[in-house]
Amino acid sequence: MLFNSYIFIFAFLPIMLIGYFWLLQKRLILGSKVWLVGGSFFFYGYWSVVYVPLLFASILVNFFVGSALATVPIEKESIRNTSAQRSFFSRVSKKQLLIFGVIFNVGLLAYFKYTDFFLENFNGIFEANIPLLHIILPLGISFFTFTQIAFLVDSYKNEVKEYDLLHYMLFVTYFPHLLAGPILHHKEMMPQFANKWNFAVRWRNVAVGLFLFSIGLFKKVVIADTFAVWANTGFDVATTLNFFEAWATSLSYTLQLYFDFSGYVDMAIGMSLMFNIRLPINFNSPYKATDIQDFWRRWHITLSRFLRDYIYIPLGGNKVSQFRNYVNLFTVFLIGGIWHGASWMFLIWGALHGFAIVMHRIWQDLGLKMWGWLGWLITFNFVNITWVFFRAKDFETTSKVLSGMVGFHSIVLPDKLSVKFTFLEQYGVSFGEWLANIGSGNSVVLLIVIGIFIVLVFKNSYETIYSETLKKSNILTAKKTFYYSFLCLIGILAMSMSTVSEFIYFNF
Amino acid sequence: MKSKKTVYIFFLFIIINFLIICAIVYVNDPLQVFHKHWIRKKNVLMPDMRMQAAGIINHHEFDSIIIGTSMLENTSSIEASKKLGGNFINISLDGSDFYERSFVIRYAIEKKKIKKVLFSLDSGGLVLYQKNLQEDTSYLYDKSRSNDYKAYLNINNLKYLIKFTSSGHHSSLDCPNAWYDNPSNTKRYGGLYNWFEAKNSAQIKKAFKEISDVAKKVKMGEVAQRPRDFQKRVGMARKYIDTYVLYFAESHPETEFVLILPPYSRLNYAMQAQYYKDDFKIYKIMVRYLVLKSKDYPNIKVFGWGNYPFVDNIANYKDPSHYEYKINSWMLSAIMQDEGLLLTDNVDKYLNIFTEKSLKFDLIGFGKKLDDYLNNRYLD
Numbered sequence: 109m110l111f112n113s114y115i116f117i118f119a120f121l122p123i124m125l126i127g128y129f130w131l132l133q134k135r136l137i138l139g140s141k142v143w144l145v146g147g148s149f150f151f152y153g154y155w156s157v158v159y160v161p162l163l164f165a166s167i168l169v170n171f172f173v174g175s176a177l178a179t180v181p182i183e184k185e186s187i188r189n190t191s192a193q194r195s196f197f198s199r200v201s202k203k204q205l206l207i208f209g210v211i212f213n214v215g216l217l218a219y220f221k222y223t224d225f226f227l228e229n230f231n232g233i234f235e236a237n238i239p240l241l242h243i244i245l246p247l248g249i250s251f252f253t254f255t256q257i258a259f260l261v262d263s264y265k266n267e268v269k270e271y272d273l274l275h276y277m278l279f280v281t282y283f284p285h286l287l288a289g290p291i292l293h294h295k296e297m298m299p300q301f302a303n304k305w306n307f308a309v310r311w312r313n314v315a316v317g318l319f320l321f322s323i324g325l326f327k328k329v330v331i332a333d334t335f336a337v338w339a340n341t342g343f344d345v346a347t348t349l350n351f352f353e354a355w356a357t358s359l360s361y362t363l364q365l366y367f368d369f370s371g372y373v374d375m376a377i378g379m380s381l382m383f384n385i386r387l388p389i390n391f392n393s394p395y396k397a398t399d400i401q402d403f404w405r406r407w408h409i410t411l412s413r414f415l416r417d418y419i420y421i422p423l424g425g426n427k428v429s430q431f432r433n434y435v436n437l438f439t440v441f442l443i444g445g446i447w448h449g450a451s452w453m454f455l456i457w458g459a460l461h462g463f464a465i466v467m468h469r470i471w472q473d474l475g476l477k478m479w480g481w482l483g484w485l486i487t488f489n490f491v492n493i494t495w496v497f498f499r500a501k502d503f504e505t506t507s508k509v510l511s512g513m514v515g516f517h518s519i520v521l522p523d524k525l526s527v528k529f530t531f532l533e534q535y536g537v538s539f540g541e542w543l544a545n546i547g548s549g550n551s552v553v554l555l556i557v558i559g560i561f562i563v564l565v566f567k568n569s570y571e572t573i574y575s576e577t578l579k580k581s582n583i584l585t586a587k588k589t590f591y592y593s594f595l596c597l598i599g600i601l602a603m604s605m606s607t608v609s610e611f612i613y614f615n616f
Numbered sequence: 617m618k619s620k621k622t623v624y625i626f627f628l629f630i631i632i633n634f635l636i637i638c639a640i641v642y643v644n645d646p647l648q649v650f651h652k653h654w655i656r657k658k659n660v661l662m663p664d665m666r667m668q669a670a671g672i673i674n675h676h677e678f679d680s681i682i683i684g685t686s687m688l689e690n691t692s693s694i695e696a697s698k699k700l701g702g703n704f705i706n707i708s709l710d711g712s713d714f715y716e717r718s719f720v721i722r723y724a725i726e727k728k729k730i731k732k733v734l735f736s737l738d739s740g741g742l743v744l745y746q747k748n749l750q751e752d753t754s755y756l757y758d759k760s761r762s763n764d765y766k767a768y769l770n771i772n773n774l775k776y777l778i779k780f781t782s783s784g785h786h787s788s789l790d791c792p793n794a795w796y797d798n799p800s801n802t803k804r805y806g807g808l809y810n811w812f813e814a815k816n817s818a819q820i821k822k823a824f825k826e827i828s829d830v831a832k833k834v835k836m837g838e839v840a841q842r843p844r845d846f847q848k849r850v851g852m853a854r855k856y857i858d859t860y861v862l863y864f865a866e867s868h869p870e871t872e873f874v875l876i877l878p879p880y881s882r883l884n885y886a887m888q889a890q891y892y893k894d895d896f897k898i899y900k901i902m903v904r905y906l907v908l909k910s911k912d913y914p915n916i917k918v919f920g921w922g923n924y925p926f927v928d929n930i931a932n933y934k935d936p937s938h939y940e941y942k943i944n945s946w947m948l949s950a951i952m953q954d955e956g957l958l959l960t961d962n963v964d965k966y967l968n969i970f971t972e973k974s975l976k977f978d979l980i981g982f983g984k985k986l987d988d989y990l991n992n993r994y995l996d
Binding site for chain 1: 619622623627629634637766799814815825
């Protein structure tokens with residue numbers, strides 16, 4: 109079920125909210141949690157019921173491994189609680205148990221996400237002919253797998269305070285974050301579900317949640333889906349792209365991706381807030397970043413946090429030699445790249461970001477400085493160019509877009525400029541249908557400029573609303589209510605006309 | 617403001633704004649779905665004919681329709697009325713297949729007493745039995761009027777809603793979506809050199825690539841492979857024509873259906889005959905099938921000019937398919953005089969000449985000329 113669907117907005121979400129608070133009002137705390145878990149499984153199964161057992165099995169295994177981790181003493185010491193446990197765990201150390209849990213999760217991800225990729229490459233390298241399995245990727249598997257790995261590591265570190273199967277299921281399946289994050293920590297979620305102050309409808313949270321949901325909906329169906337048309341045509345349909353078409357294609361995707369994913373997160377945070385549950389922010393105006401490290405502190409923040417806490421730091425973090433530190437940084441981004449999908453394109457994308465982060469670290473280590481505006485220009489363009497690898501389905505598509513972007517020989521300007529700028533023809537510039545291959549008129553240029561202006565100048569939803577809920581400031585003014593209700597209405601109406609509806613990150 | 621009150625006001629604003637938008641939509645109604653223009657000049661039409669045709673059918677007077685693709689968009693309905701009799705309007709949908717057009721034809725026939733239908737038999741429908749809805753506008757052509765508001769949940773129509781002016785694409789019902797007067801099209805007529813001059817045109821780029829590729833493959837002796845079994849394809853094509861073309865002729869014997877085989881360039885037919893061989897065979901089988909059916913249904917006439925010399929002259933085309941508008945005019949005269957009318961006793965002869973000419977065309981030489989140009993060796 110998509111957040112931006114009528115059934116979700118007009119049926120599922122209101123029913124879940126009303127049912128949840130009604131049960132709480134009747135003091136049926138356990139019932140309210142069962143309600144949320146049941147609803148979340150329904151939400152997941154609505155798309156494809158086939159993978160509900162997979163999600164359920166994954167939860168069970170992780171819960172029992174996590175519970176065992178809490179009871180097994182550190183390293184080698186066997187537990188002496190029950191005879192059954194003793195028989196199994198007497199030979200299993202805590203670390204071994206954690207490794208088993210991580211391998212289980214990574215194995216699950218590898219099977220569903222990477223099997224065909226591996227077979228394809230194996231066939232290619234060894235000229236074998238092993239048939240592909242064509243496994244359909246279960247929705248959200250990358251997210252619920254990472255969420256559960258985090259849980260296991262936290263259990264290993266004794267940072268998990270409680271082991272209750274229902275609570276754990278709620279933590280993993282809670283529908284606002286199930287399919288595309290944010291990637292959560294057990295410890296930041298479960299106290300909120302247990303907090304008695306959250307058992308009643310808090311109208312301030314509902315109002316702010318509605319505002320956030322409206323912003324997210326508008327971002328997704330109005331802005332992202334508009335850019336998606338040009339990005340999709342440029343990447344998937346056009347056979348060639350001239351200079352401006354290539355830039356319009358890449359910038360359209362850069363804006364589409366941001367508004368799509370941050371729109372999803374705003375909707376998730378907003379609806380969760382209506383349940384009095386605060387989700388961590390995932391975006392903080394990433395395209396304002398003035399260096400690549402800054403970018404990764406602002407883009408998909410919970411993924412960066414996961415990679416830092418569960419890969420970078422265990423690899424030694426920055427408490428190792430300088431060279432090793434560079435290798436660690438690169439490795440983390442390489443893993444981040446392949447996490448997004450089974451393709452060489454994602455691997456290259458991850459490698460490029462890893463390389464950039466290492467360069468940035470060297471730059472810092474050398475004590476060098478750069479003007480802010482130049483840093484922004486380099487960072488934004490680097491991110492924009494690397495998104496081409498992220499979006500392109502193969503090398504041919506990447507080459508088409510990138511060669512267009514540097515193809516000064518293929519500059520085409522609009523026909524109407526031909527009178528005033530004829531002299532440019534001697535430099536190889538021609539005049540004609542300058543954006544025809546991406547199926548656009550001049551509007552794409554205007555909208556890209558507006559899009560970049562919005563991401564650079566406007567405050568993000570966290571700065572304007574979400575952080576305000578922690579303060580006592582009055583953000584619930586009539587003007588703002590009118591403004592956000594209008595965004596919501598436009599979003600709802602635009603849902604009918606949107607040709608692109610699925611969130612990009614549902615594919616990961 | 618109190619939080620609870622804010623939530624109520626939030627929803628109240630949504631309802632009020634929604635009602636305001638509904639009122640604006642109804643009063644403005646640029647597509648004339650609900651009524652003729654109240655604010656704009658009477659005949660202002662919006663450019664998306666897939667949407668606009670419903671408004672034309674609902675509120676304009678006519679008794680005959682021209683409904684094809686870009687192949688008939690330049691056909692003047694005034695000229696058609698003069699030459700063929702009746703009161704024509706042109707509601708051709710560019711790039712449409714027979715399936716997509718069937719919604720509009722059914723609606724028009726149910727709404728009005730239609731005397732004549734000029735219908736183009738494009739190869740996408742005839743051979744590939746395509747069922748593509750470029751955009752789903754079927755709700756405009758069903759019995760319910762209450763769902764027609766959806767037409768305004770479309771970004772292109774929204775901009776016309778916002779503009780409370782008389783602006784629109786065309787203000788004439790003659791041939792509302794004619795493209796012959798567009799400079800980017802007109803400059804490409806006159807010969808191959810003009811195609812070269814228009815090298816930035818997406819249509820030209822696509823055409824050059826296809827011609828060059830096909831010519832190379834023909835040189836290598838290759839033939840296009842289609843995934844389905846040939847006989848199965850013939851069966852599907854026949855069923856498709858029965859459902860989306862002949863059905864109307866059978867259920868509306870009072871309406872005359874003039875089925876036009878658009879005269880693509882010889883270059884196009886040559887690619888079909890020499891490389892897309894199965895498609896070419898199916899094309900001929902379907903033409904023969906329709907002509908045979910025209911014997912059973914006296915309200916059907918099939919016209920084809922694929923054996924005429926003007927098809928051999930590339931100067932009449934802006935790309936391998938699209939001909940000059942004077943050919944649209946010429947076709948009306950031909951129909952008036954039954955010139956090019958295919959009957960059971962002349963269809964075989966027609967197809968034989970058509971095939972012979974298409975096979976004789978020097979596709980490899982043409983492809984080489986293009987490659988020379990593409991490799992910057994074109995000196996002419």
